Amino acid sequence: MAGHKETFITKYLFSYDHKMISRQFLLTGTTMAFIGMAMSLLFRLQLAFPGESFAVLNFFLGDKWAPGGVLDPNMYLALVTIHGTIMVFFLLTAGLSGTFANLLIPLQIGARDMASGMMNMLSYWFFFLSSVVMIASLYVESGPASAGWTIYPPLSALPQAMPGSGTGMTLWLVSMSFFIVSSLLGGINYIVTVINLRTKGMNMLRLPLSIWALFVTAILGVLSFPVLFAAVLLLIFDRTFGTSFYLSDIYIAGEALDHTGGSPLLFQHLFWFLGHPEVYIIILPALGISSEVISTNSRKPIFGYRAMVGSILAIGFLSFIVWGHHMFVTGMNPFVGAVFTFTTLLIAIPSAVKAFNYLSTLWKGSIRYTPAMMFSIGMVSTFITGGVTGIILADAALDINLHDTYFVVAHFHIVMGLSAVMAMFAGVYHWFPKMWGRMLNKKLGYVHFWLTFITAYGVFFPQHFQGLAGVPRRYYANTEFPLFDGLSDISYMVTMFAMVGGLAQFIFLFNLIYSMFNGPKAPQNPWGSNTLEWTTPVEHVHGNWPGELPVVHRWAYDYSKPSKDGTDYRIPGQDFVPQTVPLEEGEIDGEGH
Amino acid sequence: MTALLFSLVIIVGIVSIVQMLRVFDLSNALKGTDEIQVNDQETNNIRWAFVVFFLGFFAFFIYLVASYGDQLLPQSASLHGLEYDWLMDLNMIIIITAAGLTHILLMVFIFKYAKNVSPKATFVTHNNRLELIWTTTPAVVLTIIVIYGISAWNSMLMDKPEDSINIELYARQFDWTARYAGEDNQLGKANFRMISTTNALGVINSSSIDDRLNEYDDKIFELEASREKVFPGGVSDDEILDNIILVKKNRAAVLQYEEQSKNENFDIANDDIITKVEFHIPVNKSVNFSIRSQDVLHSAYMPHFRAQMNAVPGVITHFYFTPIITTKEMKKITGNPDFDYLLLCNKICGAAHYNMQMNIIVETEEEYNKWLAEQPKFNVAQAQ
Numbered sequence: 001m002a003g004h005k006e007t008f009i010t011k012y013l014f015s016y017d018h019k020m021i022s023r024q025f026l027l028t029g030t031t032m033a034f035i036g037m038a039m040s041l042l043f044r045l046q047l048a049f050p051g052e053s054f055a056v057l058n059f060f061l062g063d064k065w066a067p068g069g070v071l072d073p074n075m076y077l078a079l080v081t082i083h084g085t086i087m088v089f090f091l092l093t094a095g096l097s098g099t100f101a102n103l104l105i106p107l108q109i110g111a112r113d114m115a116s117g118m119m120n121m122l123s124y125w126f127f128f129l130s131s132v133v134m135i136a137s138l139y140v141e142s143g144p145a146s147a148g149w150t151i152y153p154p155l156s157a158l159p160q161a162m163p164g165s166g167t168g169m170t171l172w173l174v175s176m177s178f179f180i181v182s183s184l185l186g187g188i189n190y191i192v193t194v195i196n197l198r199t200k201g202m203n204m205l206r207l208p209l210s211i212w213a214l215f216v217t218a219i220l221g222v223l224s225f226p227v228l229f230a231a232v233l234l235l236i237f238d239r240t241f242g243t244s245f246y247l248s249d250i251y252i253a254g255e256a257l258d259h260t261g262g263s264p265l266l267f268q269h270l271f272w273f274l275g276h277p278e279v280y281i282i283i284l285p286a287l288g289i290s291s292e293v294i295s296t297n298s299r300k301p302i303f304g305y306r307a308m309v310g311s312i313l314a315i316g317f318l319s320f321i322v323w324g325h326h327m328f329v330t331g332m333n334p335f336v337g338a339v340f341t342f343t344t345l346l347i348a349i350p351s352a353v354k355a356f357n358y359l360s361t362l363w364k365g366s367i368r369y370t371p372a373m374m375f376s377i378g379m380v381s382t383f384i385t386g387g388v389t390g391i392i393l394a395d396a397a398l399d400i401n402l403h404d405t406y407f408v409v410a411h412f413h414i415v416m417g418l419s420a421v422m423a424m425f426a427g428v429y430h431w432f433p434k435m436w437g438r439m440l441n442k443k444l445g446y447v448h449f450w451l452t453f454i455t456a457y458g459v460f461f462p463q464h465f466q467g468l469a470g471v472p473r474r475y476y477a478n479t480e481f482p483l484f485d486g487l488s489d490i491s492y493m494v495t496m497f498a499m500v501g502g503l504a505q506f507i508f509l510f511n512l513i514y515s516m517f518n519g520p521k522a523p524q525n526p527w528g529s530n531t532l533e534w535t536t537p538v539e540h541v542h543g544n545w546p547g548e549l550p551v552v553h554r555w556a557y558d559y560s561k562p563s564k565d566g567t568d569y570r571i572p573g574q575d576f577v578p579q580t581v582p583l584e585e586g587e588i589d590g591e592g593h
Numbered sequence: 594m595t596a597l598l599f600s601l602v603i604i605v606g607i608v609s610i611v612q613m614l615r616v617f618d619l620s621n622a623l624k625g626t627d628e629i630q631v632n633d634q635e636t637n638n639i640r641w642a643f644v645v646f647f648l649g650f651f652a653f654f655i656y657l658v659a660s661y662g663d664q665l666l667p668q669s670a671s672l673h674g675l676e677y678d679w680l681m682d683l684n685m686i687i688i689i690t691a692a693g694l695t696h697i698l699l700m701v702f703i704f705k706y707a708k709n710v711s712p713k714a715t716f717v718t719h720n721n722r723l724e725l726i727w728t729t730t731p732a733v734v735l736t737i738i739v740i741y742g743i744s745a746w747n748s749m750l751m752d753k754p755e756d757s758i759n760i761e762l763y764a765r766q767f768d769w770t771a772r773y774a775g776e777d778n779q780l781g782k783a784n785f786r787m788i789s790t791t792n793a794l795g796v797i798n799s800s801s802i803d804d805r806l807n808e809y810d811d812k813i814f815e816l817e818a819s820r821e822k823v824f825p826g827g828v829s830d831d832e833i834l835d836n837i838i839l840v841k842k843n844r845a846a847v848l849q850y851e852e853q854s855k856n857e858n859f860d861i862a863n864d865d866i867i868t869k870v871e872f873h874i875p876v877n878k879s880v881n882f883s884i885r886s887q888d889v890l891h892s893a894y895m896p897h898f899r900a901q902m903n904a905v906p907g908v909i910t911h912f913y914f915t916p917i918i919t920t921k922e923m924k925k926i927t928g929n930p931d932f933d934y935l936l937l938c939n940k941i942c943g944a945a946h947y948n949m950q951m952n953i954i955v956e957t958e959e960e961y962n963k964w965l966a967e968q969p970k971f972n973v974a975q976a977q
Binding site for chain 2: 073077148152155158162248249250251252255256258260262263264265298299301303304305306307329330331334337338341342346349352353355356357359360363364365367369374377380381388389391392395397398400401403404405439442451453455457458462465470472474476477478481482483486487489490500557559560562575592
């Protein structure tokens with residue numbers, strides 16, 4: 001590794017170095033996120049001002065999809081679909097896991113790089129390819145995929161059913177296949193690296209919680225993405241080769257199709273067998289990042305480390321046996337619905353444990369409000385707010401009237417979308433010095449945080465009220481019947497908050513790009529952290545540590561640990577004890593027994 | 594209201610621009626460690642800002658409840674809806690309490706343990722007793738939620754009264770059709786291959802099978818004839834051949850279906866009644882809906898009745914409920930003379946998904962019977 005000559009191409013494009021790959025994931029994910037966000041702003045315009053003309057719609061979508069500046073209903077569905085796909089997969093799966101698993105796993109476990117640099121590189125480039133195909137699908141003549149991000153057949157299987165189910169859907173499926181390959185290559189690599197390449201002394205119960213979370217996330221991904229791949233493959237078969245996995249008894253566009261014996265519900269089972277773990281693939285890294293940031297900036301050990309590890313494992317396991325709660329009103333056997341209600345509500349227990357542990361980490365701390373810390377606190381708040389409404393939706397009986405309404409939209413945007421985005425911001429503010437060797441501007445970070453936090457709640461919190469009143473999601477307009485006229489103010493308010501919140505993200509973008517080149521040079525250990533990544537040189541080197549690998553002697557959370565006699569800190573004058581500091585005689589490591 | 598919101602947004606915008614300008618002044622003035630470390634003045638501002646934020650958040654919640662509370666879960670018009678609303682209230686009380694208490698704790702901790710007022714952290718790694726408490730408390734509360742939830746779910750889906758009126762809701766892009774079972778209270782069989790312009794639901798009775806076979810024969814004849822007139826740039830011969838094969842397959846399937854069901858009584862379809870635009874149901878009688886779809890997934894959503902069930906092509910799904918308030922009474926309750934119960938589509942189904950609706954009229958049993966008697970039966974409508 002050391003000493004071999006690097007060209008521009010091997011250093012910046014086809015790099016095997018996990019730190020470079022992590023930056024590639026972050027920048028690609030951010031780009032996709034801005035595209036996804038712009039789409040949401042376009043369809044929010046239609047929702048606040050149904051049927052009104054906007055030059056901006058015509059500018060972005062052209063005469064075909066926004067004739068005279070009025071959004072076409074098919075394009076509305078396309079925007080909703082691609083917004084969902086980009087945010088769930090490209091930002092919060094690849095963008096979040098890809099960035100932080102790549103950055104943190106080798107650095108925090110004390111490895112020179114990922115187990116396979118080659119696979120790691122391929123993982124990024126498959127992701128890139130998948131992004132390119134997804135963006136390309138926006139430009140096909142019949143429009144991009146429009147059947148919702150869950151692409152339920154028969155709607156997604158039949159080009160007769162909607163224009164978006166033609167070439168647009170084909171490209172969606174191709175893009176998603178590349179994406180799954182990328183996820184699997186990455187995931188297998190993360191698992192192998194965590195199991196095999198931990199440095200001396202780094203046993204599993206000394207791993208930082210970020211690594212535990214990313215490790216379990218990778219396991220979930222490797223177990224569930226192949227099932228999505230199967231679902232996608234069978235859908236391709238139905239669309240192209242005339243098979244009937246998902247199709248039966250369909251009469252459309254004036255003819256009875258030659259499909260019998262299939263079931264659209266099979267697709268839903270396969271999809272949600274990935275789809276539900278997917279939610280935890282998104283939220284677990286967010287929880288892991290927040291654990292690190294909250295503990296470091298409270299200058300206190302994370303409260304109940306073992307309980308946190310246990311709850312990550314419990315959430316990971318339970319996430320595989322709850323997928324049916326997405327299907328309560330599909331006509332499934334009511335007994336099965338009752339079972340899924342029970343398993344789903346079980347997840348609330350480890351989730352509650354995590355929330356309480358965050359609160360008690362803050363308790364009696366000495367909190368430093370860095371931007372990262374504020375985003376993590378925001379994440380704790382959104383995780384609670386969005387989590388509790390999950391209790392209602394998990395209840396099969398209550399889901400009957402709320403299924404597919406704005407209540408669901410509010411719930412998952414807050415608990416999964418916002419929480420994960422907040423944590424991702426926290427991670428970027430916290431580890432930017434490690435990624436680029438420079439600091440992000442703190443003041444801009446504060447402005448970004450407050451605008452994001454306020455507008456995020458402003459956008460998603462009122463949607464609970466629309467949902468409880470019965471407003472269905474994915475409606476182009478609510479003007480065709482008088483039932484929801486009294487709620488049009490909410491749509492308006494939501495759109496206004498969304499506009500401000502969307503603009504606020506440009507502050508972040510500016511900060512990110514400006515600081516990459518002009519930010520002040522990062523000190524060795526800017527936040528006073530214990531973890532190993534802060535022992536590597538600020539300027540990146542191949543292999544991470546120029547000399548020997550560090551040896552680990554303790555867990556990652558010895559913040560404010562008192563000395564034996566209790567008069568000073570364990571290391572006099574310094575309130576943290578890095579993992580490389582050997583234990584004293586009689587000193588207890590971690591929680592003790 | 595709109596003006597208020599608009600000005601609110603403008604104020605937030607102005608404040609943020611002013612803040613940003615100040616930030617740039619400040620960040621130019623302060624370089625070095627202040628760029629990284631958070632000083633006491635900032636810490637103090639931030640902890641107060643969080644307090645203001647959370648109080649504002651609670652106020653926002655109260656404002657929303659005050660403004661829109663009366664529209665949430667509009668007056669339930671079905672029997673199980675009362676149980677539903679009770680269960681929802683119970684759950685809401687639990688989750689609002691839980692979220693409220695944890696947010697208050699969060700706010701207090703943010704305020705009380707900020708660096709400037711709490712310069713030294715206490716080294717606490719865990720507390721088994723506390724952790725046991727906050728594991729078992731949610732577990733106990735969730736047990737209550739699970740027990741009530743599952744028993745409500747079972748009673749809503751599994752205790753169908755014997756004497757329910759059978760009605761079919763038939764979905765297609767982008768409208769609904771209702772079919773009443775008629776005097777025998779049995780819905781006639783239907784098959785997607787029987788669908789034609791004259792038989793939109795593909796209902797089967799003895800004459801509709803013959804009609805359909807004749808239509809298929811005509812279609813095949815027509816297609817064969819068009820093969821002679823193939824011209825370049827038009828429909829190709831191969832395409833027509835494919836089409837003929839498909840029609841023949843469908844015809845064979847209908848024939849096979851007829852063979853298999855030799856002993857079935859197709860006459861039960863004769864007294865079925867098909868209506869569009871609106872359908873009527875009697876108050877205080879259980880109605881059992883059989884839900885079908887012609888093309889893609891749809892969902893029959895009737896928010897006033899707390900009722901929803903997907904329409905899945907190839908499968909017949911069911912939902913039943915007992916309406917308890919007539920449309921007339923509901924107009925009085927809501928004070929809205931134009932009020933109508935609605936059946937909406939609640940599963941994305943294409944461009945006009947947002948406009949796929951049907952009115953539901955709940956009326957007294959006499960009115961209902963009178964209305965039903967005026968509707969043509971399937972075999973009568975077929976003969977016309």
